[in-house]
Amino acid sequence: MDKSTLDRHLVTIEEQGYCILENAIDPELLTRIRDAVARLEDELEVGPRNNPAEGFSTKRMYNLLDKDRVFWELPIHENALPFAEHLLDRECLLSGTTSMNIGPGERLQGLHSDDGLVTVPRPRIPFMVTTIWAITDFTDANGATRVVPGSHRFDHEPDYTKEYEHIPAEMPAGSILVVNGGTWHCGGANTSEGDWRLGLNIQYCQGWMRQQQNQYYALKADDVREMPARLQQLCGFTLYRGIMGHVDGDSPGGYLGAERVSETAYSGVRANAD
Incomplete structure (x- = not known):
């Protein structure tokens, strides 16, 4: 469009x-x-x-x-x-x-x-x-x-x-x-x-809201890894504002091995601090 x-x-x-x-x-x-x-x-x-x-x-x-x-x-x-x-x-x-x-x-x-x-x-x-x-x-x-x-x-x-x-x-x-x-x-x-x-x-x-349908439990990990990166992001397998939604410091997608949306939490904050 x-x-x-x-x-x-x-x-x-x-x-x-x-x-x-x-x-x-x-x-x-x-x-x-x-x-x-x-x-x-x-x-x-x-x-x-x-x-x-x-x-x-x-x-x-x-x-x-x-x-x-x-x-x-x-x-x-x-x-x-x-x-x-x-x-x-x-x-x-x-x-x-x-x-x-x-x-x-x-x-x-x-x-x-x-x-x-x-x-x-x-x-x-x-x-x-x-x-x-x-x-x-x-x-x-x-x-x-x-x-x-x-x-x-x-x-x-x-x-x-x-x-x-x-x-x-x-x-x-x-x-x-x-x-x-x-x-x-x-x-x-x-x-x-x-x-x-x-x-x-x-x-x-909105990216900070709870989704109506739970994408994390509804989707198979193998499918998530094969999704286009933009769809992975939309489903919530990346971080919101570089912070919200991390799993032990990594994005949910990175935690599952979806490297395209792997992201370290607070990395932007650390970069600014440096």
């Missing part, structure tokens, strides 16, 4: 709390993602989790990086990562990777913000950035993500006893919806006749 395009979308996010990028996913990658999700849902016998948050007619899979290497390409994708790096910072972390396949009959999810657990008063700087990848078309009828434009500027979280006006983020397959972590949104109701809505949520958070 060129800088002018990125800047234009960042202005939209600043004003509305979200933006939509059409034609953001190469058709060949889109096919590989779709095939991988279908295979995994079958192999793992994925079914609804049957609760209001995760849905009663929705198939979800978490920690996708451990399930197929095609998902390694998503967090570092040129049409996704730059938003996290600009809205958070370059030392941001990958908070989670989730597939959400919303089936017919699914009800409307409750409005929420992805950084709603943060206790810092709103409005505030972004603590999370969510990219929602449209693997199928997102329509009003099949459960497109719904958003409340400008809600990232509100000074409160949604009151679950009240109703709010929200709009569907309709977009064709191959698009990416980028959402400020403070923006109110929800999964839409699927009122279609047999149309499943498949999306992938690739979420980022």
Whole structure:
């Protein structure tokens, strides 16, 4: 993505709390993602989790990086990562990777913000950035993500006893919806006749925050060692600000033998002291 395009979308996010990028996913990658999700849902016998948050007619899979290497390409994708790096910072972390396949009959999810657990008063700087990848078309009828434009500027979280006006983020397959972590949104109701809505949520958070999905236990050490260095960094196998997250003075990646992200804690402080 060129800088002018990125800047234009960042202005939209600043004003509305979200933006939509059409034609953001190469058709060949889109096919590989779709095939991988279908295979995994079958192999793992994925079914609804049957609760209001995760849905009663929705198939979800978490920690996708451990399930197929095609998902390694998503967090570092040129049409996704730059938003996290600009809205958070370059030392941001990958908070989670989730597939959400919303089936017919699914009800409307409750409005929420992805950084709603943060206790810092709103409005505030972004603590999370969510990219929602449209693997199928997102329509009003099949459960497109719904958003409340400008809600990232509100000074409160949604009151679950009240109703709010929200709009569907309709977009064709191959698009990416980028959402400020403070923006109110929800999964839409699927009122279609047999149309499943498949999306992938690739979420980022500030580098000093606890990730939503634990990357350290979810990933195999051999896989971590073979990951691209930028993905290793995003998963938390390097140090934050050269200090936070070390294992006996080394970065977690260095501790595992991932030499590309090996880093000695406090090395910058020592250099300045010298």
